[in-house]
Amino acid sequence: MLMDLSNRSKEFVAAIPHCAALGIHVVDTANAAVTLGLPYDVRLVGDPATGVIAGGAVSVLMDTAAGAAVMAHPDAHGLTATIDLRIDYMRSATPGQRIIARAECHHVTTHVAFVRAFAYDEDETRPVAIANGTFTVIRAQPSGTEA
Amino acid sequence: MMYEPVEVIRARRDAALADLVRSVPYLNVLGIKFDRRGDELTAILPFAPSLIGVPTPPAIHGGATAAFLESAALIELAWSSSWARIEAGEEMPRLPRTINLTVDYLRPGLPRDAYARARINRFGRRYASVHVEAWQDNRARLFAQATGHFLMPEGA
Numbered sequence: 443m444l445m446d447l448s449n450r451s452k453e454f455v456a457a458i459p460h461c462a463a464l465g466i467h468v469v470d471t472a473n474a475a476v477t478l479g480l481p482y483d484v485r486l487v488g489d490p491a492t493g494v495i496a497g498g499a500v501s502v503l504m505d506t507a508a509g510a511a512v513m514a515h516p517d518a519h520g521l522t523a524t525i526d527l528r529i530d531y532m533r534s535a536t537p538g539q540r541i542i543a544r545a546e547c548h549h550v551t552t553h554v555a556f557v558r559a560f561a562y563d564e565d566e567t568r569p570v571a572i573a574n575g576t577f578t579v580i581r582a583q584p585s586g587t588e589a
Numbered sequence: 590m591m592y593e594p595v596e597v598i599r600a601r602r603d604a605a606l607a608d609l610v611r612s613v614p615y616l617n618v619l620g621i622k623f624d625r626r627g628d629e630l631t632a633i634l635p636f637a638p639s640l641i642g643v644p645t646p647p648a649i650h651g652g653a654t655a656a657f658l659e660s661a662a663l664i665e666l667a668w669s670s671s672w673a674r675i676e677a678g679e680e681m682p683r684l685p686r687t688i689n690l691t692v693d694y695l696r697p698g699l700p701r702d703a704y705a706r707a708r709i710n711r712f713g714r715r716y717a718s719v720h721v722e723a724w725q726d727n728r729a730r731l732f733a734q735a736t737g738h739f740l741m742p743e744g745a
Contacts, residue, residue: 496660497656523651527655527694531687
């Protein structure tokens with residue numbers, strides 16, 4: 443069961459053309475948390491004066507990680523969509539380093555998953571960005587618990 | 590009184606905007622362009638298969654939508670805060686930095702071109718607050734909107 447869920451989130455990421463375009467890949471899917479990686483790429487630079495990766499590329503990484511965390515949750519079935527996502531950019535990612543995002547559902551209701559994601563470069567003691575989002579949930583039918 | 594020829598004004602403004610957009614590599618990866626009417630900008634995200642986040646039915650990746658909205662806000666801020674310098678033929682200052690961005694996903698992004706316009710609600714010496722609206726076929730039916738806070742560069 444857990445293996446299936448892990449595979450489901452891997453397949454979810456692998457099937458996304460925009461993730462392939464940016465080089466986003468699954469790093470780890472253990473313990474209900476999904477970790478994705480984004481390799482450093484000069485094409486993704488947002489500020490030419492510093493060489494720092496664009497916040498937008500980090501948004502893609504975090505939104506995908508959060509969506510994959512919903513897909514990996516045992517209560518969620520089928521696809522999920524982002525309702526809203528807030529990203530705080532705590533510091534600039536170090537140019538040249540890979541960025542990873544680790545996402546986890548911290549609460550799942552009948553229709554909504556509440557997800558939190560942290561992004562790091564090679565220094566995993568200080569997050570580059572923190573995201574909080576809500577996502578749609580499709581429950582297995584019949585559940586008998588639909589509100 | 591001598592009036593500056595319209596071709597000179599247009600060429601200067603178009604070149605300043607093109608330089609600004611070209612200076613950000615990530616804008617080119619997404620294919621984002623800007624349409625200018627005087628000082629008013631409209632960001633354009635031409636649809637491309639590489640933007641897809643959900644294969645069936647095809648929809649634009651939510652992260653790409655967020656990136657589009659953030660780009661529209663950043664360029665609007667850089668553009669409007671530099672208008673006097675552009676008119677004086679001076680160099681653009683560094684880009685503002687994003688503090689945070691909250692994106693509200695209203696409808697799926699369809700596989701077609703998207704447009705966005707940013708409105709600066711607060712512009713201070715240090716901090717700016719910007720709201721962005723994005724639509725596809727109908728201006729009144731937004732598919733996403735966002736509010737972002739930005740740190741302005743020194744001397745902006």
